[in-house]
Structures are given as structure tokens and as C-alpha cells.
Amino acid sequence: MSSQQVAKSGVVIVGxxxxxxxxxxTLRSLGYELPITIISEEPTLPYERPPLSKEFLLGKKEIDDAIAHDAAWYQHHNVTVVLGERVTEIDRSAHTVTLALGTVLPYDTLVLATGARSRTLPDTEAQQLTLRRVEDAQYIREQIPHGGQAVIVGAGWIGLEVASSARQQGMEVTVIAPGKVPLGKIMGERIGEHFAELHRKHGVELKMETKVTGVLEKAGQITGLATSAGDVQADRILIAIGAVPNTELAEAAGLEVDNGVVTDASLRTSDPDILAAGDVANAEHLTLGRLRVEHWDNAIRQGKLAAQTIMGTGEQYDWQPYFFTDQFDLGMEYVGHADASAEVVVRGDMAAGEFIVFWLSEGIVKAAMNVNIWDVNDDLRALIGRKIDRSGLENPDIPLTKL
Incomplete structure (x- = not known):
């Protein structure tokens, strides 16, 4: 598309x-007939990210398996997808976006789905390996068979999943993180320690309560880390210390931004003709307050909600957050939203590896997690927000549907 071409107004989706x-x-399924254009900086059609740190690294899936729709789907549904291109400016008064190559596109409604980028270590210009995009995962997958020592900075979901994938393929793996246990800020100390023991059992070395204080560099590459526990050398170093929402476009356009693009419960930003969805959206939840959620399920649901808002169907952000992980022989699903300080109640035998966890606040179930027990997550979702006696939650002889 040349800089002189101007499309008919419709929905433009950035990301x-x-x-x-x-x-x-969802727009097409609801009967929207005007043009839809997706503009993506990545060269790959929209895809699911969870396999990047799990099945793809293990060689069980290819990137094509993670593609949401193939090119034929977009063509058949008259959705224009512009790959490898960047939006540089939003002109709210003119209702246009400008691309890096100079193309100007008008919109009736603009959807910001710009996602997030990996957080990196400060105070260094050396290249840092992170895992966010296809090319990152492809590089890590190519390096794992070479073996050697991998050091992962960060004991969150990405760090632990990559540790599991690399260790299962023979790499020596060390995880460095400042917290007392992995996932402690999300799940609390007891459940965090269970994940720690899982990794130790499979040969991962955990250096917890350890801070990275600097990097060891050679020829612009990080060869090791200076930490509060001493220097650490490695053949491969992955930085997995969280993500930063991509809000620059929104900020430049004068939209309200606070840990993401601020939206109401319908995903409308401070400009009613601009919506935000997915990792970048700090949205008002009807019961949980303001949330910015970086999970696969939320991206799907908020994408659908953005379309519903455009079509005026009246839905709002009211579902409970959901995510899952697979690490070694542990698979789990989590639903809800709880503070790590919440009371933890366990149903089943954690040592046996099959159990359910509930997080309670003032006796009310705020979140639940099923570990290696399947087809129960919908039952757990139904318990969120209810006040349930602890003894009933702990008792596996009482069906979840009877609580």
C-alpha cells in the first residue's frame, strides 16, 4: 500500500x-461489514504465545500450530493484515494512524492491542536474550541442543517454563531470583516452595534471595552475571523478569496511561473511539477493580469484548482471570485473582502431585488451582466469590459441585 492510498474507514487494530x-x-461473526485492518510489527500472522516457552521449545509443536488463523482465513473474511510494519502516530482529531512507511489509514474505531515487551536488566547496552516473540523462541530452541550451562534470571512463569524445557533436554540450568521462593508474589510461600521442590527434583539449581547487581560482558555479549551471591558464568543467559506494556503510541496521542492504557469495563479508553485490549489494557473489572492481565485467555476474551463493544452488544469485563502452565510432570490451571497473602487451603496430597489449591480472603474463595487433576476448572470457577467452609474445601470426599 503506498503512502497515497487511503482505505475506507472501519476498524483499525494496532498489534x-x-x-x-x-x-x-468476533467482528465478522457479529456481522460487521466495514473494512478491518490489522497492523503488526511482527512478520508472523497472529499467534498464541504460550507454546513458545513450552511445547515449541520441547519440539512438540511448530509455530504454524500456534497460528490463530491462516492467511486464507483473513482473505476469505476480508481482513487486511499488514505484517512487519509499525504505526508511528495516532491523529485522534483526524481519526487516522500513520505507518512508518508513510501510509495514512483512517478509522472509525481504533483498537490498541500493542501488547507488552520483555523487561530487561538496566545499566547495560549489551544484547540481552529474552523470550517474547517467535524469533526469540526459535533462537532458544536452536541453542538448547548444544547443551552447556543456562542461567535464567527470574522465577516467574516464563523463567520456570524455559527452565523446565531446557532441563528436560539436557542443559544444566540455574535460576536466579530475588524472592524467597518462585512465584511467591502470586501464590504465596507454601505453593511457591512446591514449585521450587519440583525444579530441584529435576536438577535445576535455584539461587533464590539473590539479586543481579551487574553483567559480565565481552564484545557486547553478556557472558555472566554479577550477583549478591557472587559472579555466575553461563553459556546462555535468559532474562525473564516480567514485561512492560507498550503504551508509547497511546501516551503520544494523549490517552490516559497508568501501568497500561486505562480503559473502562467495555475497554474504551479516554477517547471513546479508541479501545485497548490484551496485555496493554489496564481495564476496569466489574468486581475485581482495575486489572492488567498478561495471559492467553485474557487476550482472547478481551479481543472478543472489544468487538462486542464496537457492535454495541453491551457486554463488560466480568470474567475471572485464567492461566495454565506445564513444567516437567506438573500441569495446572488457575482461575481467579488472589493476593499472595491470602489463606491457602489444599485439597488432596501435594506430595503425590495431584491436588487442588484454594486462596481465601475472609472465608471467600478468591482463586483456585487444579494440579494434575483435569476437567474441574469450570467447577472451581463456579466457587470464586463464594464463602465456603474450609473443612468442605479440604475434603476430597465432597464433590466440588456440592460445596
Whole structure:
């Protein structure tokens, strides 16, 4: 498309992830007939990110398996997808976006689905390996068979999943993190320690309560880390210390931004003709307050909600957050939203590896997690927000549907 061409107004979606794909899909399913354009900086059609740190690294899936829709789907549904291109400016008064190559596109409604980028270590210009995009995962997958020592900075979901994938393929793996246990800020000390023991059992070395204080560099590459526990050398170093929402476009356009693009419960920003969805959206939840959620399920659901808002169907952000993980022989699903300080109640035998966890606040179930027990997550979702006696939650002889 040349800089002189101007498309008919319709919906323009900035970003190429699952939120973007589901916005387009839902718009067409609801009968939206005007043009839809997706603009993505990535060269790959919108895809699911969870396999990047799990099945793809293990060689069990290819990137094509994670693509939300193939090119034929977009063509058949009259959705224009512009890959490898960046939006540089939003002109709210003119209702246009400008691309890096100079193309100007008008919009009736703009959807910001710009996602997030990996947080990196400060105070160094050396290249840092992170895992966010296809090319990152492809590079890590190519390096794992070479073996050697991998050091992962960060004991969150990405760090632990990559540790599991690399260790299962023979790499020596060390995880460095400042917290007392992995996932402590999310799940509390007891459940965090269970994940720690899982990794130790499979040969991962955990250096907890350890801070990175600097990097060891050679020829612009990080060869090791200076830490509060001493220097650490490695053949491969992955930085997995969280993500930063991509809010620059929104900020430059004068939209309200606070840990993401601020939206109401319908995903409308401070400009009613601009919506935000997915990792970048700090949205008002009807019961949980303001949330910015970086999970696969939320990107799908918010993409659908953005389309519903455009079509005026009246839905709002009211679902409980959901995510899952697979690490070694542990698979789990989590639903809800709880503070790590919440009371923890366990049903089943943690040592046996099959159990359910509930997080309670003032006796009310705020979140639940099923570990290696399947087809119960919908039952757990139904318990969120209810006040349930602890003895009933702990008792596996009482069916979840009877609580």
C-alpha cells in the first residue's frame, strides 16, 4: 500500500497478537461489514504465545500450530493484515494512524492491542536474550541442543517454563531470583516452595534471595552475571523478569496511561473511539477493580469484548482471570485473582502431585488451582466469590459441585 492510498474507514487494530485476531474474528461473526485492518510489527500472522516457552521449545509443536488463523482465513473474511510494519502516530482529531512507511489509514474505531515487551536488566547496552516473540523462541530452541550451562534470571512463569524445557533436554540450568521462593508474589510461600521442590527434583539449581547487581560482558555479549551471591558464568543467559506494556503510541496521542492504557469495563479508553485490549489494557473489572492481565485467555476474551463493544452488544469485563502452565510432570490451571497473602487451603496430597489449591480472603474463595487433576476448572470457577467452609474445601470426599 503506498503512502497515497487511503482505505475506507472501519476498524483499525494496532498489534498482531491474539487480542487482535479475536477482535477481527468476533467482528465478522457479529456481522460487521466495514473494512478491518490489522497492523503488526511482527512478520508472523497472529499467534498464541504460550507454546513458545513450552511445547515449541520441547519440539512438540511448530509455530504454524500456534497460528490463530491462516492467511486464507483473513482473505476469505476480508481482513487486511499488514505484517512487519509499525504505526508511528495516532491523529485522534483526524481519526487516522500513520505507518512508518508513510501510509495514512483512517478509522472509525481504533483498537490498541500493542501488547507488552520483555523487561530487561538496566545499566547495560549489551544484547540481552529474552523470550517474547517467535524469533526469540526459535533462537532458544536452536541453542538448547548444544547443551552447556543456562542461567535464567527470574522465577516467574516464563523463567520456570524455559527452565523446565531446557532441563528436560539436557542443559544444566540455574535460576536466579530475588524472592524467597518462585512465584511467591502470586501464590504465596507454601505453593511457591512446591514449585521450587519440583525444579530441584529435576536438577535445576535455584539461587533464590539473590539479586543481579551487574553483567559480565565481552564484545557486547553478556557472558555472566554479577550477583549478591557472587559472579555466575553461563553459556546462555535468559532474562525473564516480567514485561512492560507498550503504551508509547497511546501516551503520544494523549490517552490516559497508568501501568497500561486505562480503559473502562467495555475497554474504551479516554477517547471513546479508541479501545485497548490484551496485555496493554489496564481495564476496569466489574468486581475485581482495575486489572492488567498478561495471559492467553485474557487476550482472547478481551479481543472478543472489544468487538462486542464496537457492535454495541453491551457486554463488560466480568470474567475471572485464567492461566495454565506445564513444567516437567506438573500441569495446572488457575482461575481467579488472589493476593499472595491470602489463606491457602489444599485439597488432596501435594506430595503425590495431584491436588487442588484454594486462596481465601475472609472465608471467600478468591482463586483456585487444579494440579494434575483435569476437567474441574469450570467447577472451581463456579466457587470464586463464594464463602465456603474450609473443612468442605479440604475434603476430597465432597464433590466440588456440592460445596
Amino acid at each position: 498482531g497478537g491474539l487480542a487482535a485476531a479475536n477482535t477481527a474474528e
